[in-house]
Amino acid sequence: MEDATAISQGNMVIEKVLGLTCHWYDVKTCKYKRNLMSRLLVFSVNLGGMILIIIILADYMKEFKHSPNVHPLMKFVTSTNFQIRIILVAFTLGHILQHDAAIAKLKMQLEALEQRCQTIIKLSLQTKVRFKRLYYLKCFLVSYIYMAIFGVGLVALPNDIDLRKILVVIVYGNTMSQWCMILFQYFQLLWKICCLLYQMEEYLSDVAKGYDDTCRNHTSEKQACTKLSWLLVTHSQLCRLLQELERNFKWQLLISRWANITTNSITLYFAFAFHKTLYDSVGILYSGGLTYLMLICDLYLNDYLCDMTAQSFDDLEMALKVFNNINYQGKMLDQECEEFSFYVCNRKLNLKLAGALNLNRQSWFSMMSALVMNAIVLIQSHLRTSFDE
Numbered sequence: 311m312e313d314a315t316a317i318s319q320g321n322m323v324i325e326k327v328l329g330l331t332c333h334w335y336d337v338k339t340c341k342y343k344r345n346l347m348s349r350l351l352v353f354s355v356n357l358g359g360m361i362l363i364i365i366i367l368a369d370y371m372k373e374f375k376h377s378p379n380v381h382p383l384m385k386f387v388t389s390t391n392f393q394i395r396i397i398l399v400a401f402t403l404g405h406i407l408q409h410d411a412a413i414a415k416l417k418m419q420l421e422a423l424e425q426r427c428q429t430i431i432k433l434s435l436q437t438k439v440r441f442k443r444l445y446y447l448k449c450f451l452v453s454y455i456y457m458a459i460f461g462v463g464l465v466a467l468p469n470d471i472d473l474r475k476i477l478v479v480i481v482y483g484n485t486m487s488q489w490c491m492i493l494f495q496y497f498q499l500l501w502k503i504c505c506l507l508y509q510m511e512e513y514l515s516d517v518a519k520g521y522d523d524t525c526r527n528h529t530s531e532k533q534a535c536t537k538l539s540w541l542l543v544t545h546s547q548l549c550r551l552l553q554e555l556e557r558n559f560k561w562q563l564l565i566s567r568w569a570n571i572t573t574n575s576i577t578l579y580f581a582f583a584f585h586k587t588l589y590d591s592v593g594i595l596y597s598g599g600l601t602y603l604m605l606i607c608d609l610y611l612n613d614y615l616c617d618m619t620a621q622s623f624d625d626l627e628m629a630l631k632v633f634n635n636i637n638y639q640g641k642m643l644d645q646e647c648e649e650f651s652f653y654v655c656n657r658k659l660n661l662k663l664a665g666a667l668n669l670n671r672q673s674w675f676s677m678m679s680a681l682v683m684n685a686i687v688l689i690q691s692h693l694r695t696s697f698d699e
Contacts, residue, residue, distance in 0.1 A: 328484055329355035330406060330491055333414040340421075342414040352410075356403045359485025363399060366482065367392045391573050395486070398569035402489045402562065409558045413495070416558070420502055420551055427506055427544065431513040441505050444615065448501075451608040452494045458601045459487040489566045493612065496559045500615055503552050507622040510545055511629055517541075518632040535646045542650050545626075549657060552619070567609065571678055574602045627654050 325331045332348040335341075370392075433441075460483035464475075517537045633647045 325491075326351055327355070328491060329359070329488065330495065331410050331414065333410065340418075342418050344414075352406070355481075356406065356485065356488075359481050360399060360403060362478065362481055363396065363485055366478075367396065394569050394573050398489055398565060399485055401565045402492055405492060405562045406488070412554070412558050413499075416499065416551060416554055420499065423544070423547060423551070424502060424506060427509060430540075431509050433505065433509050434512055437505075437508055437512070441501065441508075444611065445501060448494065448497055448608070448611055451604050451611065452490055454604050455490050455601065455608060456483075456487050458604075459483050459490075489562070489569075490608075492559075492562055493566055493608070496555070496563070497612055497615065499555050500552075500612075500619065503548060503555065504615055504619045504622065506548055507545075507619060507626075510541055510548075511622055511625045514538075514541060514626060514629045515632065518629065531643045535643050538643075538646045538650055542653060546653070546657075563612075570605055574605065623654065623657065627651075630654060 323334075326334065326348055329352050332344045332352040333342040334344065334348060336343050460479060463479045463482045463486070517534055520534075630647065630651055633643075
């Protein structure tokens with residue numbers, strides 16, 4: 311227990327240092343709090359990183375635009391790429407300032423609900439292993455994207471490697487990768503909610519099986535009704551937290567998807583059009599393509615968890631149908647099952663892959679394909695004008 315508490319405290323310190331939150335967890339009161347120092351730390355980290363990014367990109371674009379060997383179309387596309395990245399960074403900082411308190415409150419409510427559920431129900435070993443694998447895969451993808459952004463900063467920023475450049479790269483990489491950590495925060499909360507939903511579905515199946523196997527009398531029927539009533543109330547509370555999670559992250563999901571897919575498509579054009587040799591292009595395509603693949607897998611993992619969450623509602627409805635094959639001794643359990651069934655049928659789950667926009671996976675991949683095709687058209691246009699000159 312002490313190790314888990316130390317790990318939780320360490321994670322909160324890391325989040326404050328990275329500028330993701332100004333809240334810290336008080337073990338004695340089991341609440342998230344914040345003070346003036348934590349607010350100033352988060353504000354200074356984000357403000358300093360934002361100013362540094364604007365200065366670095368402005369100096370880089372000034373030298374880039376005055377280069378006589380760069381095609382005008384290349385200058386325009388590269389400038390657009392930097393502007394989109396700055397928009398993503400600025401929007402992420404605004405998301406932290408606006409939703410930090412609401413997310414901390416959501417974490418506290420979810421933790422209390424999780425502790426209450428663990429005293430009554432337990433997750434099966436197979437489902438537990440499945441969720442752990444998803445979490446470990448997500449940690450690997452986030453770590454790779456996080457380190458890739460630092461690698462780009464180390465290569466792209468001017469001057470030789472010294473202590474000053476390393477510090478600049480740390481601040482630059484941390485601010486540029488905050489969107490990735492925010493999506494990881496969204497994944498953590500959704501992962502916990504989805505895990506609890508599957509716990510409830512398994513618990514409902516156990517209640518139906520236990521009532522069917524035991525001697526059905528008034529006492530066993532009353533116990534089953536109590537369990538169903540508790541499950542209904544807890545499930546509705548969890549759905550309310552799920553809706554609040556979607557409301558706090560919907561615009562961040564949309565901007566993160568749009569900015570990263572667009573900028574990586576521009577990078578494809580940059581690799582072909584800017585470098586004179588095929589060897590340099592292949593090098594950028596290899597490193598950038600691998601990062602692009604990891605990014606797609608990271609987004610797909612969020613989508614897969616959304617599908618699992620939606621599937622848990624269907625599984626809950628199927629588990630509830632087991633009670634239809636049971637001959638009730640009284641009307642109390644029958645009424646409780648009807649109320650639960652009515653709740654499940656009318657509970658609308660609206661998880662959107664792109665947050666604020668209602669896009670399914672097919673339409674999203676169509677948009678990605680269109681961006682890649684536009685990058686190919688730009689490559690052809692650039693190569694044709696270069697050959698004419």
